[in-house]
Amino acid sequence: xxxxxxxxxxxxxxxxxxxxxxxxxxxxxxxxxxxxxxxxxxxxxxxxxxxxxxxxxxxxxxxxxxxxxxxxxxxxxxxxxxxxxxxxxxxxxxxxxxxxxxxxxxxxxxxxxxxxxxxxxxxxxxxxxxxxxxxxxxxxxxxxxxxxxxxxxxxxxxxxxxxxxxxxxxxxxxxxxxxxxxxxxxxxxxxxxxxxxxxxxxxxxxxxxxxxxxxxxxxxxxxxxxxxxxxxxxxxxxxxxxxxxxxxxxxxxxxxxxxxxxxxxxxxxxxxxxx
Amino acid sequence: xxxxxxxxxxxxxxxxxxxxxxxxxxxxxxxxxxxxxxxxxxxxxxxxxxxxxxxxxxxxxxxxxxxxxxxxxxxxxxxxxxxxxxxxxxxxxxxxxxxxxxxxxxxxxxxxxxxxxxxxxxx
Amino acid sequence: xxxxxxxxxxxxxxxxxxxxxxxxxxxxxxxxxxxxxxxxxxxxxxxxxxxxxxxxxxxxxxxxxxxxxxxxxxxxxxxxxxxxxxxxxxxxxxxxxxxxxxxxxxxxxxxxxxxxxxxxxxxxxxxxxxxxxxxxxxxxxxxxxxxxxxxxxxxxxxxxxxxxxxxxxxxxxxxxxxxxxxxxxxxxxxxxxxxxxxxxxxxxxxxxxxxxxxxxxxxxxxxxxxxxxxxxxx
Numbered sequence: 133x134x135x136x137x138x139x140x141x142x143x144x145x146x147x148x149x150x151x152x153x154x155x156x157x158x159x160x161x162x163x164x165x166x167x168x169x170x171x172x173x174x175x176x177x178x179x180x181x182x183x184x185x186x187x188x189x190x191x192x193x194x195x196x197x198x199x200x201x202x203x204x205x206x207x208x209x210x211x212x213x214x215x216x217x218x219x220x221x222x223x224x225x226x227x228x229x230x231x232x233x234x235x236x237x238x239x240x241x242x243x244x245x246x247x248x249x250x251x252x253x254x255x256x257x258x259x260x261x262x263x264x265x266x267x268x269x270x271x272x273x274x275x276x277x278x279x280x281x282x283x284x285x286x287x288x289x290x291x292x293x294x295x296x297x298x299x300x301x302x303x304x305x306x307x308x309x310x311x312x313x314x315x316x317x318x319x320x321x322x323x324x325x326x327x328x329x330x331x332x333x334x335x336x337x338x339x340x341x342x343x344x345x346x347x348x349x350x351x352x353x354x355x356x357x358x359x360x361x362x363x364x365x366x367x368x369x370x371x372x373x374x375x376x377x378x379x380x381x382x383x384x385x386x387x388x389x390x391x392x393x394x395x396x397x398x399x400x401x402x403x404x405x406x407x
Numbered sequence: 408x409x410x411x412x413x414x415x416x417x418x419x420x421x422x423x424x425x426x427x428x429x430x431x432x433x434x435x436x437x438x439x440x441x442x443x444x445x446x447x448x449x450x451x452x453x454x455x456x457x458x459x460x461x462x463x464x465x466x467x468x469x470x471x472x473x474x475x476x477x478x479x480x481x482x483x484x485x486x487x488x489x490x491x492x493x494x495x496x497x498x499x500x501x502x503x504x505x506x507x508x509x510x511x512x513x514x515x516x517x518x519x520x521x522x523x524x525x526x527x528x529x530x
Numbered sequence: 531x532x533x534x535x536x537x538x539x540x541x542x543x544x545x546x547x548x549x550x551x552x553x554x555x556x557x558x559x560x561x562x563x564x565x566x567x568x569x570x571x572x573x574x575x576x577x578x579x580x581x582x583x584x585x586x587x588x589x590x591x592x593x594x595x596x597x598x599x600x601x602x603x604x605x606x607x608x609x610x611x612x613x614x615x616x617x618x619x620x621x622x623x624x625x626x627x628x629x630x631x632x633x634x635x636x637x638x639x640x641x642x643x644x645x646x647x648x649x650x651x652x653x654x655x656x657x658x659x660x661x662x663x664x665x666x667x668x669x670x671x672x673x674x675x676x677x678x679x680x681x682x683x684x685x686x687x688x689x690x691x692x693x694x695x696x697x698x699x700x701x702x703x704x705x706x707x708x709x710x711x712x713x714x715x716x717x718x719x720x721x722x723x724x725x726x727x728x729x730x731x732x733x734x735x736x737x738x739x740x741x742x743x744x745x746x747x748x749x750x751x752x753x754x755x756x757x758x759x760x761x762x763x764x
Contacts, residue, residue, distance in 0.1 A: 179455035295551035
């Protein structure tokens with residue numbers, strides 16, 4: 133069973149994912165903690181799973197309303213009628229999505245629904261069989277796995293990805309360190325990427341996608357494997373990003389992402405195989 | 408005698424009026440409210456139901472919250488009735504009693520005494 | 531007026547081109563694979579030491595070792611680049627810029643290795659043409675970089691690529707170099723140029739060796755270019 137400390141950290145992340153403001157979050161955590169201390173019982177007994185309790189609290193706080201899409205905002209990414217098939221297996225059919233500046237688009241659906249494929253198509257890493265993708269601005273892409281040089285350190289990644297966006301080495305390192313710190317990761321002297329844990333590699337992927345502030349962020353399951361505090365700060369980072377006018381498309385099968393997304397694109401599993 | 412835990416869907420309906428009623432006696436914090444509900448016979452009210460209810464009432468300005476330093480432990484949030492809360496207690500208590508009376512009228516002819524559990528283990 | 535304290539002078543560093551940074555990181559990543567570096571140096575050296583008694587054999591063995599080791603390392607570097615380079619392309623860097631930077635870095639490392647082995651030969655052996663050996667090692671290193679890069683751009687699995695390069699090296703070792711079929715092997719030129727350097731123009735042809743090397747490099751470049759235009763698969 134989860135320890136109370138882990139449970140509370142997970143609750144913080146879940147509240148954050150549901151768009152609960154920092155102050156309300158801190159209050160809920162302290163109050164819950166003091167209750168657990170008083171009863172001297174396991175948090176799970178009283179509150180259930182962190183996710184379920186976070187949903188309750190978010191509802192009580194009125195945090196479940198989806199933010200409105202600013203329709204006058206600039207379109208930064210536009211995909212029309214995208215089809216992708218692997219051999220005879222249709223993965224995406226007639227998928228269209230418009231991404232505007234200052235919005236978060238959630239890409240949801242079960243495993244195998246084509247979330248990663250769509251993000252690859254949006255990023256331009258993969259060509260669709262049909263349809264077109266227009267990008268009006270710079271793009272930062274963080275895949276679900278890979279995407280790093282296992283034999284380079286974090287700072288070397290920062291310099292490489294910074295250079296791709298025209299940043300100087302010191303500027304890129306400073307930006308990368310600042311972003312890493314915001315994800316509760318002290319990257320100095322962390323060693324080469326191949327030796328990092330899965331969650332930390334995920335942080336490195338996200339940071340390298342964000343360096344140089346591209347117009348659109350495309351993040352594939354970005355907080356998978358991250359520790360709870362990292363995941364909570366990740367959502368803070370995304371909120372801040374979107375507030376400052378950045379756009380983001382984030383794939384996830386966590387329903388928590390829904391409450392903060394301006395747009396939700398749900399992909400269905402198992403399109404008929406074109407037999 | 409051990410009190411029986413109130414079924415969750417019923418608790419949802421009665422929890423807020425009961426909490427308001429307890430707060431008439433003065434301000435207190437969440438855990439203490441839970442203890443008093445149990446003492447009153449409502450059974451063990453899980454924190455997972457208690458705090459969202461308090462939060463909802465705080466949002467509706469029926470109660471007001473105040474942070475105090477706990478003795479050694481983390482801080483405590485004390486809840487007190489607002490003027491609006493004080494007005495609502497009476498109304499809600501009245502509404503609930505009328506409702507309970509109505510429901511009672513429907514159910515009373517069909518009520519049976521619950522058979523005591525024998526405790527025999529069936530394999 | 532007082533002079534500004536040294537700590538307050540912010541030096542604004544000019545950004546370096548992505549090509550230069552990518553080339554640097556390619557080399558850093560390569561050097562960080564300690565075992566790879568050790569094999570890169572020890573494999574040709576072992577071939578050389580094992581045949582140290584005869585000048586001709588030892589030079590030919592050494593260049594054989596260089597081509598095998600360098601092509602394998604080039605394959606691994608190309609394979610490794612598949613992780614980072616697509617993301618750098620998303621960030622707006624043309625694929626050709628990245629490939630050029632990576633291949634340039636590899637070629638520089640391969641030529642440095644060739645130079646080091648050339649120095650060993652020069653001090654250790656009495657060869658007919660010191661310049662000929664230098665040309666042989668340099669050209670062979672470049673052919674190996676092109677071949678490793680081409681194989682790396684075609685084959686995704688590390689085992690497959692290593693086996694294909696092993697096949698080329700193995701055939702090179704067993705096929706009679708005088709046979710016509712031997713000219714179809716990618717490293718035919720390195721043996722021809724070695725023979726030219728050691729035994730003189732009567733035995734090996736300088737121009738045939740250079741033409742063969744040029745053709746192989748061109749074919750490998752074309753393969754790499756075509757493979758980079760292929761749409762991605764999952």
